[in-house]
Amino acid sequence: MPTLQWNREIRYWSQGDELAFFSWLQSIGCFTRVEGVGRTLLIQLRSRRLSRTAQRELVAIYKRYGGDLRELAPFLDPI
Numbered sequence: 001m002p003t004l005q006w007n008r009e010i011r012y013w014s015q016g017d018e019l020a021f022f023s024w025l026q027s028i029g030c031f032t033r034v035e036g037v038g039r040t041l042l043i044q045l046r047s048r049r050l051s052r053t054a055q056r057e058l059v060a061i062y063k064r065y066g067g068d069l070r071e072l073a074p075f076l077d078p079i
Contacts, residue, residue: 001032002048004058004075006041010065024061030054050075 012018025034025043030051033044050058055076062069 002045002075004043004045005071006043006062006067007039007071008066008068009039010041010067021061021065024057028054028057028061045075048075052077 010021012021022034025031030046031043032046033042035042035044055072058072058075059069061067062072
């Protein structure tokens with residue numbers, strides 16, 4: 001299974017913010033597992049091919065929480 005690695009540290013401003021992050025991530029529905037290893041978040045994807053909706057949501061969450069968008073490049077359709 002393909003794995004997306006979120007390598008930048010995520011800063012949560014409150015417990016509610018952390019809960020919102022993981023709730024949003026889980027709502028996207030294209031993952032089988034999310035696991036933290038040190039400062040890296042490993043996100044196992046069901047498939048390397050993501051729906052347009054999943055792509056938009058991933059870009060949004062990466063921008064909101066300061067992720068490196070280059071990590072998403074292998075999973076996004078070209079524009």
